[in-house]
Amino acid sequence: MSEHSPQILVSEVGPRDGLQSIKSIMPTEAKKAWIAAEAAAGVREIEVGSFVPPKLLPQLADTAEIVAYARTIPGLTVAALVPNLKGAENAVAAGAHKITLPLSVSETHSLKNLRKTHEQVFEEVRGIVELLRGLPKDQRPHFEGGLSTAFGCTLEGPVAEDKVVALAARLMALGCDEVGLSDTTGYANPAQLQRLIRLVRAEVGEQALTGVHLHNTRGLGLANALAALEVGITTLDASLGGLGGCPFAPGASGNIVTEDLVFMLDSMGFDTGIDVQRLLGVRRIVIEALPDEEMYGFTPDAGLPKGYHGPWGIPAHAA
Amino acid sequence: MSEHSPQILVSEVGPRDGLQSIKSIMPTEAKKAWIAAEAAAGVREIEVGSFVPPKLLPQLADTAEIVAYARTIPGLTVAALVPNLKGAENAVAAGAHKITLPLSVSETHSLKNLRKTHEQVFEEVRGIVELLRGLPKDQRPHFEGGLSTAFGCTLEGPVAEDKVVALAARLMALGCDEVGLSDTTGYANPAQLQRLIRLVRAEVGEQALTGVHLHNTRGLGLANALAALEVGITTLDASLGGLGGCPFAPGASGNIVTEDLVFMLDSMGFDTGIDVQRLLGVRRIVIEALPDEEMYGFTPDAGLPKGYHGPWGIPAHAA
Numbered sequence: 001m002s003e004h005s006p007q008i009l010v011s012e013v014g015p016r017d018g019l020q021s022i023k024s025i026m027p028t029e030a031k032k033a034w035i036a037a038e039a040a041a042g043v044r045e046i047e048v049g050s051f052v053p054p055k056l057l058p059q060l061a062d063t064a065e066i067v068a069y070a071r072t073i074p075g076l077t078v079a080a081l082v083p084n085l086k087g088a089e090n091a092v093a094a095g096a097h098k099i100t101l102p103l104s105v106s107e108t109h110s111l112k113n114l115r116k117t118h119e120q121v122f123e124e125v126r127g128i129v130e131l132l133r134g135l136p137k138d139q140r141p142h143f144e145g146g147l148s149t150a151f152g153c154t155l156e157g158p159v160a161e162d163k164v165v166a167l168a169a170r171l172m173a174l175g176c177d178e179v180g181l182s183d184t185t186g187y188a189n190p191a192q193l194q195r196l197i198r199l200v201r202a203e204v205g206e207q208a209l210t211g212v213h214l215h216n217t218r219g220l221g222l223a224n225a226l227a228a229l230e231v232g233i234t235t236l237d238a239s240l241g242g243l244g245g246c247p248f249a250p251g252a253s254g255n256i257v258t259e260d261l262v263f264m265l266d267s268m269g270f271d272t273g274i275d276v277q278r279l280l281g282v283r284r285i286v287i288e289a290l291p292d293e294e295m296y297g298f299t300p301d302a303g304l305p306k307g308y309h310g311p312w313g314i315p316a317h318a319a
Numbered sequence: 320m321s322e323h324s325p326q327i328l329v330s331e332v333g334p335r336d337g338l339q340s341i342k343s344i345m346p347t348e349a350k351k352a353w354i355a356a357e358a359a360a361g362v363r364e365i366e367v368g369s370f371v372p373p374k375l376l377p378q379l380a381d382t383a384e385i386v387a388y389a390r391t392i393p394g395l396t397v398a399a400l401v402p403n404l405k406g407a408e409n410a411v412a413a414g415a416h417k418i419t420l421p422l423s424v425s426e427t428h429s430l431k432n433l434r435k436t437h438e439q440v441f442e443e444v445r446g447i448v449e450l451l452r453g454l455p456k457d458q459r460p461h462f463e464g465g466l467s468t469a470f471g472c473t474l475e476g477p478v479a480e481d482k483v484v485a486l487a488a489r490l491m492a493l494g495c496d497e498v499g500l501s502d503t504t505g506y507a508n509p510a511q512l513q514r515l516i517r518l519v520r521a522e523v524g525e526q527a528l529t530g531v532h533l534h535n536t537r538g539l540g541l542a543n544a545l546a547a548l549e550v551g552i553t554t555l556d557a558s559l560g561g562l563g564g565c566p567f568a569p570g571a572s573g574n575i576v577t578e579d580l581v582f583m584l585d586s587m588g589f590d591t592g593i594d595v596q597r598l599l600g601v602r603r604i605v606i607e608a609l610p611d612e613e614m615y616g617f618t619p620d621a622g623l624p625k626g627y628h629g630p631w632g633i634p635a636h637a638a
Contacts, residue, residue, distance in 0.1 A: 157626025186617075187624040189586040190545055192632035219579035219617030222542040226509055254617075260538035267508040298538030298573075305506040307476025313511035 008270045009045055009235040010262055011211065012038055014286070015066070016047040016081055017255055018243025019059045022293050028062045030289035032069050035076075037282040038240070042274035043258075045077040046070060047100070047237075051087035067094040083114055085127035091141065092131065098142040100180065101125060103171065105164050106153035109184075113148070118167070122174060129175030145171035146180045146213065150196065152187035161196055168200045168209070178208050183224065186217020186254060190227030197231050211235030214256050216242060216296075221256035222264055229270075236261060240279075241286055242296030257297040259283070263304070269311040276304065327589045328364055328554040329581055330530065331357055333605070334385070335366040335400055336574055337562025338378045341612050347381045349608035351388050354395075356601040357559065361593035362577075364396040365389065366419070366556075370406035386413040402433055404446035410460065411450065417461040419499065420444060422490065424483050425472035428503070432467070437486070441493060448494030464490035465499045465532065469515065471506030480515055487519045487528070497527050502543065505536020505573060509546030516550050530554030533575050535561060535615075540575035541583055548589075555580060559598075560605055561615030576616040578602070582623070588630040595623065 015035060019026055026034075035046055048070045049063030063080060070078040079098040082088045091099045103121050104110035110118060125145065132140050149156075150164050168179045181196060193212070201209050212233055214224045225236050239255030262274050280300055287295055305312060334354060338345055345353075354365055367389045368382030382399060389397040398417040401407045410418045422440050423429035429437060444464065451459050468475075469483050487498045500515060512531070520528050531552055533543045544555050558574035581593050599619055606614055624631060 152624050152626075152631070154625055157624070158632070161632065185624070186621060187631065189583055189631055191587040195632065217617060217621045218582055219576065220541055220583050222539055223545045223583060226542045226545055257538065263537055264508055264539050264542060268510040298536060302505060302536045305471050305476070305504070306473055307471075312471070312477070312506065312508055313480065313514065 006269070006271050007234065008229065008265055008272050009211075010043060010258065010265070010272050010274060011045040011047065011079065011235055011237045012043050012240060012258055013047040013213070013237045013255060014239040014241070014243050014258070016050050016060065016079075017237075018239045018241070020050060020057050021244040022059070022290070024290050024292055025059050026286075026289050028065060030285065031062070031066055034240075034282065034285050034289070035066070035070050036073060037285055038279070039073045039076045041278035041282055042272070043279070044075060044273055045079060045098070045235075047079040047081065050081035050083070051090040051094075052081075052083050064090060064094040067091070067096050071095050071097075082128070084116075084124045085131065088128040088131055092135065092139070096141050098144065099128075100144040100146045101128065102146045102148045102182070103167060104148045104153075104184070105159050105167055106149040106156040108155045109149045109153050112155070122170065125171065125174045125176065133175075142177050143175075144178045144180050144211075145176040146182050147171075148182040148184040150181045150188075151183045151192060152185055154185050161199055164196060165199050165203045169203050172204045172208055178210065179204060180211045180213060181209070182213040183215050184213075186215035186220075188214065188224050189220060190223050193224050193227050194231045197228065197233060206232065209233075211237065213237040216254045216256045221254075222260060225256060225261055225264070238262075240295075241283055241300075243286070243293065254296070257299075259297045260299045263299040266310060267305075267308075267312040280304075325588070325590050326553065327548065327584055327591050328530075329362060329577065329584070329591050329593060330364040330366065330398065330554055330556045331362050331559060331577055332366040332532070332556045332574060333558040333560070333562050333577070335369050335379065335398075336556075337558045337560070339369060339376050340563045341378070341609070343609050343611055344378050345605075345608050347384060349604065350381070350385050353559075353601065353604050353608070354385070354389050355392060356604055357598070358392045358395045360597035360601055361591070362598070363394060363592055364398060364417070364554075366398040366400065369400035369402070370409040370413075371400075371402050383409060383413040386410070386415050390414050390416075401447070403435075403443045404450065407447040407450055411454065411458070415460050417463065418447075419463040419465045420447065421465045421467045421501070422486060423467045423472075423503070424478050424486055425468040425475040427474045428468045428472050431474070441489065444490065444493045444495065452494075461496050462494075463497045463499050463530075464495040465501050466490075467501040467503040469500045469507075470502045470511060471504055473504050480518055483515060484518050484522045488522050491523045491527055497529065498523060499530045499532060500528070501532040502534050503532075505534035505539075507533065507543050508539060509542050512543050512546050513550045516547065516552060525551065528552075530556065532556040535573045535575045540573075541579060544575060544580055544583070557581075560602055560619075562605070562612065573615065576618075578616045579618045582618040585629060586624075586627075586631040599623075
């Protein structure tokens with residue numbers, strides 16, 4: 001564990017990835033309460049919505065209002081997903097601090113998810129980079145290219161690592177500030193994840209890959225998170241209550257659970273800035289606003305260990 | 320991951336730890352079918368029961384018959400739990416290949432679980448060692464002392480690592496062949512687990528600690544398994560469908576799920592000897608025999624990745 005970094009950014013994606021994957025529509029006021037409560041618990045980055053046409057995702061139709069609200073919370077990085085240039089324009093107008101455009105490594109998945117070939121997505125990336133470069137620096141959001149289905153695709157099956165590396169390089173060459181790796185389908189394992197992180201970093205540089213987006217579809221979510229930390233990843237996406245997944249990848253539901261991830265990191269001695277107990281309390285807001293949706297998570301059910309107060313374990317000779 | 324060992328022994332504890340924790344009693348014939356099917360899927364060690372008074376655990380009253388049956392399966396190591404000398408005598412008579420006596424690091428838990436102080440447990444250990452030494456070598460089961468609540472106790476809270484190390488040393492001095500570390504309460508985290516494994520091994524030697532028994536109570540089960548592998552642990556207990564837990568540690572249910580563990584190991588390239596697809600098929604036997612019990616596991620729900628055939632991922636330049 002020698003490569004451990006003490007400070008880890010847990011990026012909450014529930015208001016985007018969670019809410020886009022369920023049928024219920026969360027009222028705007030409940031979203032604001034959720035975001036405010038998580039920020040108050042110490043969460044420093046939240047992906048609050050997606051700038052997609054409301055017809056496609058009515059659950060996220062209020063994203064501009066949510067971004068504007070979230071920006072009023074001191075210290076919070078407000079992130080949003082954008083599927084194309086039009087979305088990026090709306091995100092910039094709303095004032096998002098960070099935008100992520102997904103590029104599916106599997107072109108089959110790309111066609112289903114964004115209805116675009118790789119070349120068509122690159123065209124959007126070019127347009128977004130041009131847009132951002134025309135903005136004053138202090139109004140320019142951080143632009144991430146998110147490589148989805150990077151660990152395999154429910155439609156294509158295995159995905160060649162060469163292809164992931166090449167697409168990451170292409171996104172950086174086009175002008176992205178950073179790339180991210182997404183286990184959209186929950187296929188990743190710790191060995192594969194470490195290998196791919198190293199390969200991509202060898203190509204684009206360490207600073208250009210700091211975060212991963214993991215799912216818990218096959219129960220390996222936290223093991224993968226641990227593996228990512230070990231090779232120097234410092235940003236981990238997670239969703240409160242494990243809400244979410246990918247509606248176009250059947251069976252591939254289930255972001256890693258923020259509560260379980262934060263408990264793991266906190267008990268290991270990582271500094272997330274998050275108060276676990278307060279974070280657990282945030283669930284109530286989501287459960288009350290979405291009474292028909294299932295919330296996941298083991299730590300919330302089991303509770304914190306008896307006598308828990310941060311880093312866990314009594315090291316030898318310290319007792 | 321430089322400390323990885325390619326061969327990992329997954330020890331199935333469902334027929335003991337799983338069945339002792341539920342109200343339903345599995346018929347003897349179903350137990351035999353379960354054990355035979357798991358062995359046929361490639362599982363090489365199964366803890367098939369516990370030699371406790373049938374009044375206490377009627378679910379395991381047929382343990383002697385199950386041990387005798389399991390011994391007829393070629394290549395299978397037949398393990399059993401024994402709470403005391405009397406249990407060990409019965410295990411020897413039945414022909415168990417391996418016996419484990421639990422010693423709870425938390426004396427409060429020991430009194431609740433085994434109704435014995437540490438000193439009283441040591442007396443039993445002495446008696447068992449004497450019994451085993453009187454047997455011909457080829458009839459002598461491997462004798463493990465299992466340190467339960469090693470990572471914290473639902474009654475006492477944190478547990479001092481010094482204490483775990485001292486008890487491990489004591490068990491080895493009394494004549495155990497090996498010790499094991501059990502996260503009975505699901506409190507362990509990867510950092511704590513690696514630290515404690517190293518501390519205990521520094522005291523008793525690497526060969527005297529090769530296995531850990533993990534729970535998934537707070538969702539960290541597979542992350543902990545990964546952490547254990549990284550420091551050289553080669554035996555991991557797991558329970559099919561995550562059946563089981565500890566009836567005397569409230570809220571502390573949930574062994575790690577054999578199916579998810581084997582999928583993780585297999586996809587990472589570890590040699591478990593187990594056919595994942597066949598293993599998934601074994602669930603049906605347990606579900607049919609225990610229609611009222613909940614079975615856990617993510618991989619069984621999600622299925623194997625599309626195109627899955629062992630070690631997953633297409634390494635760069637190999638595609």
